[in-house]
Amino acid sequence: MNPTSLIARDELRLMRRNRVAVIACLLLVLxxxxxxxxxxxxxxxxxxxxxxxxxxxxxxFDAQPDRHPHRVVHYGxxxxxxxxxxxxxxxxVDAFTGxxxxxxxxxxxxxxxxxxNQSSLLVRFGQLTPAFVLQAVAPxxxxxxxxxxxxxxxxxxxxxxxxxxxxxxxxxxRGKLRALGAVALLVALPAILGLAALAxxxxxxxxxxxxxxxxYGAWLLLWVTVIVLVSTLVGRSRDALLALVAIWAVxxxxxxxxxxxxxxxxxxxxxxxxxxxxxxxxxxxMGDSHNPDDPHFAAFxxxxxxxxxxxxxxxxxxxxxxxxxxxxxxxxxxxxxxYSGESYAAxxxxxxxVSAVGVISPAIALRSLSMAAxxxxxxxxxxxxxxxxxxxxxxxxxxxxxxxDGVTYADDTARDAGxxxxxxxxxxxxxxxPDFAYxxxxxxxxxxxxxxxxxxxxxxxxxxxxxxxxATRRLGERQ
Amino acid sequence: xxxxxxxxxxxLRQRLAMIxxxxxxxxxxxxxxxxxxxxxxxxxxxxxxxxxxxxxIGAIAAWVDREKDAGSAAYYSFHPTWNAPxxxxxxxxxxxxxxxxxxxxxxxxxxxxxxxxxxxxxxxALPGRFDFAFVLVFLAPLFVIALCHxxxxxxxxxxxxxxxxxxxxxxxxxxxxxxxxxxxxxxAAIGLPFALAAAMSGVSPGAILxxxxxxxxxxxxxxxxCALVGRLRWSSVANAATLAGLWxxxxxxxxxxxxxAINRAIPxxxxxxxALAQREAVNRAWDIPRAETMRRFYAGHxxxxxxxxxxxxxxxxWYFAFHQVGDESVAxxxxxxxxxLETRDExxxxxxxVLPSVGVQALLxxxxxxxxxxxxxxxxxxxxxxxxxxxxxxxxxxRDRPFGKADFERAPRFDAAP
Numbered sequence: 001m002n003p004t005s006l007i008a009r010d011e012l013r014l015m016r017r018n019r020v021a022v023i024a025c026l027l028l029v030l031x032x033x034x035x036x037x038x039x040x041x042x043x044x045x046x047x048x049x050x051x052x053x054x055x056x057x058x059x060x061f062d063a064q065p066d067r068h069p070h071r072v073v074h075y076g077x078x079x080x081x082x083x084x085x086x087x088x089x090x091x092x093v094d095a096f097t098g099x100x101x102x103x104x105x106x107x108x109x110x111x112x113x114x115x116x117n118q119s120s121l122l123v124r125f126g127q128l129t130p131a132f133v134l135q136a137v138a139p140x141x142x143x144x145x146x147x148x149x150x151x152x153x154x155x156x157x158x159x160x161x162x163x164x165x166x167x168x169x170x171x172x173x174r175g176k177l178r179a180l181g182a183v184a185l186l187v188a189l190p191a192i193l194g195l196a197a198l199a200x201x202x203x204x205x206x207x208x209x210x211x212x213x214x215x216y217g218a219w220l221l222l223w224v225t226v227i228v229l230v231s232t233l234v235g236r237s238r239d240a241l242l243a244l245v246a247i248w249a250v251x252x253x254x255x256x257x258x259x260x261x262x263x264x265x266x267x268x269x270x271x272x273x274x275x276x277x278x279x280x281x282x283x284x285x286m287g288d289s290h291n292p293d294d295p296h297f298a299a300f301x302x303x304x305x306x307x308x309x310x311x312x313x314x315x316x317x318x319x320x321x322x323x324x325x326x327x328x329x330x331x332x333x334x335x336x337x338x339y340s341g342e343s344y345a346a347x348x349x350x351x352x353x354v355s356a357v358g359v360i361s362p363a364i365a366l367r368s369l370s371m372a373a374x375x376x377x378x379x380x381x382x383x384x385x386x387x388x389x390x391x392x393x394x395x396x397x398x399x400x401x402x403x404x405d406g407v408t409y410a411d412d413t414a415r416d417a418g419x420x421x422x423x424x425x426x427x428x429x430x431x432x433x434p435d436f437a438y439x440x441x442x443x444x445x446x447x448x449x450x451x452x453x454x455x456x457x458x459x460x461x462x463x464x465x466x467x468x469x470x471a472t473r474r475l476g477e478r479q
Numbered sequence: 480x481x482x483x484x485x486x487x488x489x490x491l492r493q494r495l496a497m498i499x500x501x502x503x504x505x506x507x508x509x510x511x512x513x514x515x516x517x518x519x520x521x522x523x524x525x526x527x528x529x530x531x532x533x534x535x536i537g538a539i540a541a542w543v544d545r546e547k548d549a550g551s552a553a554y555y556s557f558h559p560t561w562n563a564p565x566x567x568x569x570x571x572x573x574x575x576x577x578x579x580x581x582x583x584x585x586x587x588x589x590x591x592x593x594x595x596x597x598x599x600x601x602x603x604a605l606p607g608r609f610d611f612a613f614v615l616v617f618l619a620p621l622f623v624i625a626l627c628h629x630x631x632x633x634x635x636x637x638x639x640x641x642x643x644x645x646x647x648x649x650x651x652x653x654x655x656x657x658x659x660x661x662x663x664x665x666x667a668a669i670g671l672p673f674a675l676a677a678a679m680s681g682v683s684p685g686a687i688l689x690x691x692x693x694x695x696x697x698x699x700x701x702x703x704x705c706a707l708v709g710r711l712r713w714s715s716v717a718n719a720a721t722l723a724g725l726w727x728x729x730x731x732x733x734x735x736x737x738x739x740a741i742n743r744a745i746p747x748x749x750x751x752x753x754a755l756a757q758r759e760a761v762n763r764a765w766d767i768p769r770a771e772t773m774r775r776f777y778a779g780h781x782x783x784x785x786x787x788x789x790x791x792x793x794x795x796x797w798y799f800a801f802h803q804v805g806d807e808s809v810a811x812x813x814x815x816x817x818x819x820l821e822t823r824d825e826x827x828x829x830x831x832x833v834l835p836s837v838g839v840q841a842l843l844x845x846x847x848x849x850x851x852x853x854x855x856x857x858x859x860x861x862x863x864x865x866x867x868x869x870x871x872x873x874x875x876x877x878r879d880r881p882f883g884k885a886d887f888e889r890a891p892r893f894d895a896a897p
Contacts, residue, residue: 020717020720020721024724031732034736038739038743042739049749053749053751053752053755056755057755060755060759064762065766067765067766068765071762071765074762075758075762076758078751078754078755078758080751092605093601093602093604093605096577096601096604096605097601098596099751100749100751100754102591102754102758109595110595110596110597110598111596112594112595112596112750112751112754113594113749113750113751113754114577114596115742116574116577116604117574117577117578117594117596117750117854118747118749118750118820118823119738119741119742119823120738120741120823120824120826120827120828120851121573121574121824121827121837121840121841121844121850121851122734122735122737122738122741122827122830122837123738124573124574124607124840125730125731125734125735125738125836125837125840126607126731126734126735127735127738128732128735128736128738128739132735136731137727137731137732140723140724140727144720144723144724147716147720148716237716238629238715238716238719241716241719241720241723242495242625242719245621245625245719245723246621246625249618249621253617253618254506254609254618256606257606257607257608257609257613258509258609259606260602260603260604260606260607260608260609261513261517261608261609263600263603264517264600264603265513265516265517265520268520269598269599269600270598271524271581271597271598272579272581272583272595272597272598273528273531273532273559273581273583274524274527274531275598276535276557276583277531277532277534277535280535280538281534281535281538284538343598347600347602350600350602350603351600351602351603354602354603367606371602377602378600378601378602381601415791415792415793416791417791
C-alpha cells in the first residue's frame with residue numbers, strides 16, 4: 001500500500017474514533033434526508049394544488065354562459081406557475097415570486113400569493129432544502145472534521161515523524177485530501193441520491209442534473225482543498241479552525257447578503273405606482289380613447305373606413321367597437337412590454353452585480369448555478385412572466401376579434417331592453433379559447449445558464465489546488 | 480479596579496480579539512448604513528407619490544369633468560395608500576422588501592386589489608437583507624464564540640490555570656471578569672453604533688434602551704453557552720468546534736426546520752382561492768337579474784336603498800354594488816385566510832421563546848413594525864380607507880349627483896396613521 005493510502009486510512013480511522021464527528025456526520029445525513037423528504041412533499045403539495053387550481057380556473061372559464069366578449073376580457077383568467085422538475089432540490093426564488101397571476105384586458109397584473117407573504121418570519125432564515133444543506137451546512141461539517149488534518153500533525157510534531165518514516169510532503173497532503181474527500185462524498189451522497197431519484201421520477205433533463213452534480217461536487221472539493229490548505233498554512237489547529245469558520249461565515253453567510261444590498265442600492269427599480277402613472281402618461285400622449293377628436297384614434301378610424309371603402313362606421317361589415325378594442329389593446333400592451341422590459345433589464349443588472357461579487361464568493365456562484373440548472377432562478381421566472389403576457393395578449397385579442405365579428409355594431413351600441421341579450425355570443429366560444437400551457441426551458445438551456453457559475457467554482461478550485469501545491473512544498477519548513 | 484484594568488490591557492494585546500471587535504463594529508456600522516439607506520429610499524418613494532398622483536388624477540379629472548359622470552370618476556381613479564417605515568425600521572427591514580408599502584386602490588372590488596405586490600427582484604430577496612438584525616442574530620454569536628471559547632481551556636493548555644486558580648480573585652472570579660469584559664466590549668461594538676443611528680433616526684429613548692438590553696441578553700446567552708461548553712473541560716479547539724456547531728443548529732437549522740413544521744401543521748387555504756371565488760361572484764352579476772344584486776346590496780347597506788330604481792340603461796351604481804357584493808361573498812374566506820396567517824405568525828413567535836435567534840428577530844421586527852402583523856395592520860388600514868372611498872363615491876352614484884373637477888379634491892385621502 002502506498003503512503004498516500006496509508007495516511008488517508010489513518011486519518012479516516014481517527015475520524016471514526018471521534019464520536020462527535022461520527023454523530024455530526026450522521027446528523028447531517030439525517031438532516032439531508034429530512035430536507036429531501038420535506039422538500040419533495042412540499043413540491044408535490046404545491047404541484048397538486050396549482051394543477052388543481054389551474055384546472056378549476058380553466059373549467060370556470062369554459063363554463064361561462066353566453067356573454068359579451070368584452071365581459072370575458074374583464075372576467076380574465078387565472079394561471080398558475082408550474083414548478084420545474086428539480087424545484088424540490090433547489091426551489092430558488094419560488095417562495096418569493098407569486099405563484100398565481102390574474103390575466104385580464106387593459107392591465108398587467110403582478111404574480112401574487114407567494115409563500116413569503118403567507119409564511120411566518122421564519123421564512124427569512126432560509127429554507128430547508130437539499131441545496132441549502134449542501135451549500136451551507138456540509139462545508140461547516142467538513143471544516144470541523146478537517147481543520148486539524150495537517151495543523152494537528154504540525155502542532156504535535158508528528159509531521160516530522162511521518163516524514164522521517166519516508167512519507168513525502170505530497171503524499172501526506174494527498175492522503176489528507178483523500179480522507180476528507182471521502183467524507184465529503186459520504187456527506188453529499190444522500191443529497192445526490194435524492195436528486196437522482198427526483199430527476200428520475202419527475203422527468204428532469206439529464207444535462208441540468210449533471211450540471212448540479214458537477215457544481216456541488218466541485219463546491220465540496222473546493223472546501224476540502226481550502227480546509228487542507230488552511231490547515232497546512234496555519235501552524236495551530238485552533239487558529240486553523242477559527243480562520244476556516246471565518247472564511248465560511250464571510251463567503252456563505254455574509255457576502256450573499258452584502259451583494260444584494262449593493263445591487264439594490266446601485267440599480268433602483270421603478271415601483272408599480274410610478275410605472276402605472278408613466279404608462280398612463282404615455283397613453284395620453286399616444287392617443288386618448290376617451291376623446292372623440294383624438295388624432296391617433298381619428299386616424300385609425302379613417303384607415304378602417306378606407307380599408308372597407310365605406311364612409312360611416314355603421315356601414316362596416318364588422319363591429320367597429322371590436323376593432324377599436326383590438327387597437328387599444330395593441331397600444332397598451334406595447335407599453336406594458338416596454339416598461340416590463342425595462343424592469344427586467346434593471347433586475348438583470350442587479351443580478352449581474354451579485355454575480356460579479358460571486359467571483360470573490362463562490363457560494364454566490366454556486367447558488368446561481370444551482371438555481372439556474374434547477375430552473376428556479378430569475379431568468380426562468382422571467383420566462384414564465386413573458387409567456388404569461390404573450391398568452392394574455394393573445395387571449396384578449398381573440399376575444400376582441402370575437403367582438404368585432406360576432407357582435408354587430410348596431411347591437412353593441414343599442415340600449416333597449418333586449419340589447420343585453422343580443423350583445424352576447426354563444427357559450428361554446430369560450431371552450432375554443434386556448435388554455436395556457438407553460439413551456440419550460442429545455443435541458444440544454446438550463447445547463448447553459450448554469451455554466452458561468454460552474455466556471456467560477458472550477459476557477460476557484462484550480463486556484464486553491466495551485467495554492468495547496470505551493471504550500472505543500474513548504475510544509476514543515478517553519479519549525 | 481486595577482484587576483479590571485489589567486484584564487483590559489491583556490485583551491488589548493491580543494491581536495485576534497482586537498481585530499474581531501473592530502470587525503464587528505465595522506459590520507454593525509455597515510449594516511446600519513445599509514438599513515438607513517434603504518429606509519430613506521422608501522421614504523423618498525412615498526414622498527414622490529403626491530406629484531405622480533396629481534398628474535394622474537388631473538388627467539382623469541379633465542375628461543370626466545366634461546360629462547360629470549361619478550361612475551367614470553370612481554372607475555378610473557386610483558387612490559394611493561402607503562405604509563411609511565417606522566423610525567426603527569432601518570434596524571430590522573423584515574418583510575418590507577417583499578411586501579408592498581405602496582398600493583393604489585380603486586373603489587371597485589377590494590379583494591381583487593389588496594393582495595397585489597410591488598415590483599421586486601426575487602433573487603435579491605432570497606438571501607435576505609444585510610441589516611442590523613442580521614448582524615446581531617447571525618454574526619454576533621460567532622464573534623462571542625471566537626472571543627470566549629478558550630477563556631479557561633486556553634489557560635489550561637498554557638499550563639497557567641492552576642496558578643491562576645490559586646491566586647486571590649483568581650479562578651471563577653477571573654473567569655467572570657474576563658467574560659464580563661468581553662461581553663461589555665462586544666455589546667459596545669454593536670450597541671454604540673446602533674444607539675447613535677437610532678438617535679439620528681428619531682427612535683424613542685425607551686425603544687433604544689429595550690434594543691440595547693436585547694443585544695445584551697442575546698450576547699449573554701451565547702457567553703453563557705460558551706461557559707457551559709467550557710465546563711466540559713475539553714480542549715480549546717473542541718470547544719470552538721462544538722460552539723460553532725451549536726450556532727449552526729440554533730441559528731440556521733432549527734429555524735428552517737421550524738418553518739417546515741409550522742407550514743405543515745398550519746395549512747393556510749391559498750389566497751388565490753379567494754381571488755378566484757371573488758371573480759366568480761363579481762362576474763355572475765352580469766348573468767342574473769340586476770334587481771337581485773341590488774336587493775342583496777341594499778339589504779346590507781340600507782342607507783342607499785332609497786336610491787331611484789334602475790332603468791334599462793347601464794348605471795354605474797349597479798356596477799359598484801355588484802363589486803361590493805362580490806367582496807362580501809368571500810368575507811368568510813378572507814377571515815379564515817387571515818386567521819391562518821396570524822396563527823402561523825403566532826407559532827413562530829412561540830418558537831422564539833425557545834430559540835433565542837428567532838426570538839430576537841421576532842422582537843426586533845415587531846418593534847420596527849416590519850413583520851407580518853404590521854403587514855396585516857397595513858391591509859386593515861387599506862380596508863378602512865377603501866370603505867371611506869366607497870362611501871364617498873356612493874354619495875354621488877346613488878344620489879345621481881354630478882361629479883365635477885372640484886369633487887376630485889373632495890375624495891378621501893389616505894391617512895397613514897389612523
